[in-house]
Amino acid sequence: MLLDFNAEIYSWIRGGLFVLFLYHFLIFFQNKNKLYLYYSLYLLALTIYLLQHVISVEFKPFFNYANFSIQFLAYAAYVAFARDLLDTRSHLIKWDKYFEIEIKVLVLLAPIFILIQFFLGYDFQVKAFTAIVPALTIxxxxxYYIILTRINDNFSLYFVVGSLIYVVLANVSFLEVFVGSDFFINNGVQPMFFVYLGALLQSIIFSILLGLIIKRIEQKSKNAEVKLAVKLKEMEELKMTALQSQMNPHFLFNSLNSINNFVLKNDIEKASDYITKFSKLVRVILNSSSSPTSTLSEELDVLLLYVKLEQMRVNGGFDYIVNVDKNLDLEKIKVPTLFLQPFIENAIWHGIMKKENEKNKKIQLSIKKDQSNVVCVIRDNGIGINKAKEINQITQKRRFFGTEATENRIKILHQNKGVHIETKDISVGAETGTQVTISFPLA
Incomplete structure (x- = not known):
């Protein structure tokens, strides 16, 4: 069986090498990675070299010219493949220059051996090849020794093991030059059988190696995606923190201004009560400032403290009513810190504060679940947003300082998906007011 090159084992090896050539060549066209191009060219040259044993007689002269040239080109592609696989340009900077020279020499030897055949004949090619092979082997x-000692990873080990198997077995076949083919044939095997066997074992090991490389590339890609996601999240948190740092001084300034008004009015008791509540609120805000988000439950607690302060400032006070959907778990819903405060502030100072009647001032906050969203509705019975514009001639910048910042923060938190904020005047006849609806994803 091992004496006939048409036997199944030889045919399977040749066919397998050709299939691997097509496979890696197609991969090269998909990702343009020269690693796969060099390996596919190596497999193609190896396949063509092995075909010499089964081709018809009329093609024999071709192999007299191309036999050794194909081997040199195969080895040149192999060295180029090794350079890319092991990244010798980075890991073996000095030795890589010798690899580059080797490739050029091998490519140059290919046409030289064709000329040798043309002028001097096949026997002279064999003698020249016999002289060159030991030098190439050494x-x-x-x-291989330098690769193993200077590149410490599993890839270099796989590569050297696979290569050594082929080199050793190919040199066993090369012994035919010295001991004659009869030595092998008498032992029931073709001399070239060891080249076939070495090519088979090497291709299996190299295929495993390339599979590991693809897996490593995919893992690097996943790691890069994770790192990018983390960096984007950090950037979004920084944006939210920056917006929050703009809002807090704005809110604190208004509160301090209220304390100043109480003092100017010589209302010491109210000023003292206000300072007590204000210090408690500031303490809560400072405690939450380390994180750009808080739970909706914490947000409502802080908002209640703020409203109590504002109720002291508004003449006649106002009612603050909160309705929360029982189906919502407020402890699991994350929101930007103080994200409702600017809307409540607008409802107070541009809504109910402008109302002539000091009684029946009211702000309602409703929080409910609507399918996969959380909907927060703030209603006041103030003069209405349209009337507020006419009276105060509020500029866009002043009016939307807090609300725009809040809208940006909640959009950043939910990656600008599923967040909607709508402000509308709900005045009808004698009944006036403004409604703000904030909708954002539950998850």
Whole structure:
């Protein structure tokens, strides 16, 4: 069986090498990675070289010219493949220059051997090849030693093991030059069988190696995606923190201004009560400032403290009513810190504060679940947003300082998906007011 090149084992090896050539060549066209191009060219040259044993007689002269040239080109592609696979340009900077020279020499030898055949004949090619092969083998073995000692990873080990298997078995076949083919044939095997066997084992090991490389590339890609996601999240948190840092001084300034008004009016008791509540609120805000988000439950607690302060400032006070959907778990819903405060502030100072009647001032906050969203509705019975514009001639910048910042923060938190904020005047006849609806994803 091992004496006939048409036997199944030889046919399977040749066919397998050709299939691997097509596979890696197609991969090269998909990702343009030269690693796969060099390996596919190596497999193609190896396949063509092995076909010499089964081709018809009329093609024999072709192999007299191309036999050794194909081997040199195969080895040149192999060295180029090794350079890319092991990244010798980075890991073996000095030795990589020798690899580059080796490739050029091998490519140059290919046409030279064709000329030798043309002028001097096949026997002279064999003698020249016999003289060159030992030098190539020695250089190759030295290269393997340098690769193993200077590149400490599993890839270099797989590569050297697979290569050594082929080199050793190919040199066993090369012994035919010295001991004759009869030595092998008498033992029931073709001399080239060891080249076939070495090519098979090497291709299996290299295929495993390339599979590991693809897996490593995919893992690096996943790691890069995770790192990018983390960096984007950090950037979004920084944006939210920056917006929050703009809002807090704005809110604190208004509160301090209220304390100043109480003092100017010589209302010491109210000023003292206000300072007590204000200090408690500031303490809560400072405690939450380390994080750009808080739970909706915490947000409502802080908002209640703020409203109590504002109720002291508004003449006649106002009612503050909160309705929360029982189906919502407020402890699990994350929101930007103080995200409702600017809307309540607008309802107070541009709504109910402008109302002539000091009684029946009211602000309602409703929080409910609507499918996969959380909907917060703030209603006041103030003069209405349209009337507020006419009276105060509020500029866009002043009016939307807090609300715009809040809208940006909640959009950042939910990656600008599913967040809607609508402000509308709900005045009808004698009944006036403004409604703000904030909708954002539950998850």
């Amino acid at each position: 250089f190759t073995l030295i290269s």
